[in-house]
Amino acid sequence: MDKALKFAKLLPKYAPDWIAYTKDYEIVAHAKTFAGIMDKVKERKDVILMPASTNYYGFVMEIHG
Numbered sequence: 001m002d003k004a005l006k007f008a009k010l011l012p013k014y015a016p017d018w019i020a021y022t023k024d025y026e027i028v029a030h031a032k033t034f035a036g037i038m039d040k041v042k043e044r045k046d047v048i049l050m051p052a053s054t055n056y057y058g059f060v061m062e063i064h065g
Helices: 003-014 034-041
Strands: 018-021 027-031 048-051
Touching: 003 018, 003 027, 018 034, 027 034, 034 048
Parallel strands: none
Antiparallel strands: 018 027, 018 048
C-alpha cells in the first residue's frame, strides 16, 4: 500500500488534534493544540505540522522541499 494512503488512514484517530510528521509520512508527535505541538517539536526542523481531521474536503496544502 502506498505510504500516503496508509498515512491518510491513520489521521482520523488523531482528530481533532494537531500532528507533526516527516516527509516519509511518519507521525512523530501529536497534541491537542497548535501551541502544544509546537512545544513538542520545537527542536526539529524536519517535520510538517497539520491539523488531523476525519474529513479534508476543501483542505488545500502544498509542500515544497
